[in-house]
Amino acid sequence: MGGADQAKALIILNPAEPPIMMRNTVYATIDDGVEADLIRQSISEIVADVARYVPGYRLKAAPIIEGDLVTALLEVTGAGDYLPIYAGNLDIMTSAAVRVAELLATESNET
Numbered sequence: 001m002g003g004a005d006q007a008k009a010l011i012i013l014n015p016a017e018p019p020i021m022m023r024n025t026v027y028a029t030i031d032d033g034v035e036a037d038l039i040r041q042s043i044s045e046i047v048a049d050v051a052r053y054v055p056g057y058r059l060k061a062a063p064i065i066e067g068d069l070v071t072a073l074l075e076v077t078g079a080g081d082y083l084p085i086y087a088g089n090l091d092i093m094t095s096a097a098v099r100v101a102e103l104l105a106t107e108s109n110e111t
Contacts, residue, residue, distance in 0.1 A: 004028070022088035023060065026072045036065045043072055054095040055079060056088055 014020055030039065043063050051057045056077035064071040076088030083090055 019084065019086040021086050022076045022078070022092070024074045024076075026074065028070045028072075029068050030065075030070055032068070039063065039065060039070055043070075047074070053099040054092050056085075056091065 040063050043059065047057065047059045054076065056079065058075055058077075060073040060075045076092050078085045078088040078091040
């Protein structure tokens with residue numbers, strides 16, 4: 001996933017009232033010698049790219065780099081058009097599916 005040798009996804013359901021916004025924490029281990037500034041720049045570019053097709057997608061705080069571990073805190077605020085704004089997980093799935101369809105359509109038109 002994303003070029004990683006290994007990946008794991010865990011879900012934690014929180015029945016909080018009032019409901020909380022959709023948040024994700026992404027951890028990555030990095031090789032020695034990778035510059036922290038390049039990692040931060042790459043994360044910012046990817047977040048900006050995703051935010052172009054997933055409105056409400058943002059980095060909640062600056063990435064944390066400690067030794068070989070990078071931690072990125074993300075949040076998605078839903079559009080609130082049909083579902084509550086805390087249901088950003090549904091907006092991100094729909095937006096990602098539309099983006100993939102657009103990329104596939106563009107790719108098939110180029111061949």
